[in-house]
Every structure is written in C-alpha cells, then in structure tokens.
Amino acid sequence: MTVVELxxxxxxxxxxxxxxxxxxxxxxxxxxxxxxxxxxxxxxLGVSKSQIPNLVDRFQEKLAARMMELKRxxxxxxxxxxxxxxxxxxxxxxxRSDDDWWGGHKIGNFDTGAVSREGWAEITGKPLRFQDE
Numbered sequence: 001m002t003v004v005e006l007x008x009x010x011x012x013x014x015x016x017x018x019x020x021x022x023x024x025x026x027x028x029x030x031x032x033x034x035x036x037x038x039x040x041x042x043x044x045l046g047v048s049k050s051q052i053p054n055l056v057d058r059f060q061e062k063l064a065a066r067m068m069e070l071k072r073x074x075x076x077x078x079x080x081x082x083x084x085x086x087x088x089x090x091x092x093x094x095x096r097s098d099d100d101w102w103g104g105h106k107i108g109n110f111d112t113g114a115v116s117r118e119g120w121a122e123i124t125g126k127p128l129r130f131q132d133e
Contacts, residue, residue: 003091007033010084011063015077019066023047024059031056 001009010016011029020028023045030036030044031052042049070077077085121127 001087003088004033006084006088006091010081010088013078013081013084015070015075015081016063016066020059020062024055024062027052027055028059028063032060 008029011025011033019025026045027041030041031038038049038052041052045052045055047055069075
C-alpha cells in the first residue's frame with residue numbers, strides 16, 4: 001500500500017470518519033493527499049480560493065485533536081485504525097532514519113553537524129534540556 005493510500009484509508013477509519021465537515025474533509029483530502037491545486041478544489045467545492053487553506057487547516061487541527069483524544073483517553077480503537085496507525089508511524093520512522101535529524105543536513109550554507117549542542121542551542125535560541133549542560 002502506498003503512503004497516499006495509507007493516508008486516505010486512515011482518514012476514513014471509523015474513529016476518524018466523523019471528524020470535520022464534508023467540505024473540510026474534501027478540501028483536506030484533495031489538497032494534502034491528492035495534491036490538487038487550490039483553484040481546482042475551490043471550483044469543485046464551490047467556495048473561494050481564499051477559504052480552502054482555512055478549511056484544510058481546520059480539518060487538520062480537528063483530526064490531530066481527535067487522534068490525541070483517542071490516545072489520551074485510551075479509547076479502544078478498531079484493528080483497522082491500529083494497523084493503519086502502525087504502518088504510517090513506521091513509514092515516518094523510516095523517513096526520519098533516512099535523514100540525520102541532528103546533524104549532517106544543511107540549512108542554507110550552514111552544516112548542523114559542524115557545531116556543538118551548546119552552539120546549536122545558541123544559534124536557534126532554544127535552551128538546552130538540562131541546566132547543567
């Protein structure tokens with residue numbers, strides 16, 4: 001199963017099928033999964049192009065909130081949901097392992113692998129996790 005098919009099936013899982021309105025769901029699937037243009041989606045749904053990103057973002061927020069609720073409240077989910085979630089999570093882990101997220105990638109002309117943790121924290125403005133480091 002391809003990633004696009006996995007995402008489409010995941011959004012249509014029983015636990016997530018009631019999330020969002022019809023326009024929000026259609027806009028999200030068309031833009032984020034199918035890769036259609038804002039113009040195409042706006043014409044299909046009969047809304048202005050400026051409303052499409054709002055619909056997509058609203059659905060994505062509701063989808064994330066529902067997924068967090070299922071996890072936080074430990075609600076029993078279907079085997080289909082568990083399998084799709086596991087497959088998507090595995091795919092994301094594969095992507096992450098292909099890229100070295102700490103060092104080795106470049107940001108412009110800057111190589112993140114060429115600085116210490118302290119230097120990286122200073123550059124990004126994020127504090128280190130522990131005060132004694």
